[in-house]
């Protein structure tokens with residue numbers, strides 16, 4: 235939700251870098267974009283509604299003077315996407331520029347107060363109160379760092395804020411509470427951004443900024459202080475393991491397709507998680523009275539698949555709850571004996587963060603499963619498991635879903651080992667099977683990509699599609715339907731195949747497309763029954779099945795083939811791949827950009 239970048243460098247124009255960095259952040263929001271630089275004591279500004287390249291074509295974002303600048307790509311919350319609501323925002327005298335990610339809850343009250351003092355506003359955003367407040371504090375003689383510190387004492391809500399002023403040239407000041415900001419550093423230049431890929435081509439040295447801290451960036455480095463008492467904070471530099479190439483399209487037309495193809499490597503790397511990390515997670519789960527899996531969206535479907543894995547492999551059945559609804563569902567029925575596993579690829583999703591914070595007030599122990607080192611969730615969790623997908627730029631999650639499943643499978647096996655639920659030989663055999671998964675997924679991609687493309691050519695104008703599965707395959711079906719809705723805008727609904735005859739079957743008429751996720755597991759005979767029911771009503775059956783399953787091929791109008799003999803607990807991993815590819819080609823066939831679906835942003839940092 236909104237991408238922020240700031241850079242202060244010794245020499246050279248920052249504008250071309252800001253422009254490219256914003257492109258790497260565009261997955262966070264893309265309804266408008268803006269940049270401001272300082273040169274010869276003046277602010278230079280370009281901003282407008284639209285995606286970055288549309289705005290660049292109109293305004294030439296690269297042509298701005300100055301070696302210090304900030305930029306923003308927006309996902310609108312307060313105020314429609316427009317030129318005047320685009321960030322950066324300014325004070326009355328155009329000497330202070332601010333970009334912000336988050337929501338200022340008390341902005342109306344502050345706006346009224348500032349208005350009564352004569353401040354003039356030029357947008358409908360909550361953000362604009364910040365430069366006007368900074369203006370007053372700086373007029374009172376404060377430094378930009380002190381002024382921003384004061385602002386944080388007055389505003390309520392969640393935020394990542396980056397500010398600079400012509401009056402105190404050569405520095406950028408930033409702070410955060412509830413929204414991400416990371417700092418990058420190299421000789422002669424310092425960066426701040428909402429996410430690592432923005433500055434990855436320039437440096438792999440990262441410094442974390444935590445909630446409740448303010449940082450002052452100069453070309454010599456960064457000084458971090460606590461907002462509460464101004465005390466200086468020592469913070470070590472972390473070396474980022476991601477490569478700049480991972481954040482490029484690498485010859486693929488879209489990040490989403492590249493990330494689908496990266497899944498075998500992502501699984502391989504996540505299978506190298508250290509055993510102690512998995513064992514500690516297993517121990518916390520074992521010691522708990524009740525275990526809750528909390529997540530949103532795709533991570534939620536990984537959680538549901540994970541629930542099946544834990545039941546089958548480790549004999550415990552965690553509750554899955556949508557993080558957004560957790561406090562409204564559990565009320566006070568939590569205790570320090572419980573354990574929460576929070577699953578969030580970004581580690582920043584506000585719904586998940588709030589649910590975890592709620593759980594923590596009861597003393598619940600928290601395990602975070604995330605793809606981002608140093609993300610917000612890792613700072614409040616008791617234990618963290620980091621998946622190894624590398625940066626995921628496509629808004630629709632693919633490889634991060636895959637590695638969540640990989641990690642959950644390993645956690646379930648570690649728990650089984652700890653409790654003795656499964657025989658050690660069985661656990662070893664399951665582990666060996668997981669080791670083969672990268673090659674299996676690779677084969678599924680190569681055998682099904684062209685099929686997915688052709689099927690999209692046949693089904694692209696279908697107004698509605700149904701996705702059915704039983705047991706763990708219901709999670710696969712849910713993820714398939716979500717991908718399709720997100721990027722191709724077809725209405726798609728997933729259901730338990732068992733439940734389908736209790737209502738959704740009424741939708742079915744001639745040629746209505748119904749996808750069946752039908753591995754040869756113990757649900758198979760009942761799935762065949764459901765296929766027959768749908769066929770009898772004229773549905774067009776598209777199945778995801780074992781390669782040798784001639785019986786189901788005979789019942790299907792179209793099918794995707796998966797290698798035989800997948801261990802049932804791991805079936806979501808290969809079976810979801812044709813659905814990811816199908817969604818991607820549906821979006822392409824309809825002329826939509828799969829990397830930037832409308833109304834969505836990758837990391838949802840509002841409630």
Ligand code: F6R
Pocket residue numbers: 530531532533534577578579580581582583586629630631632716720836837838
């Ligand atoms: C779907 C998608 C979203 C996210 C959801 C949670 O493709 O990306 O549904 O899964 O917003 O995000 P994280 O995992 O970052 O908490």
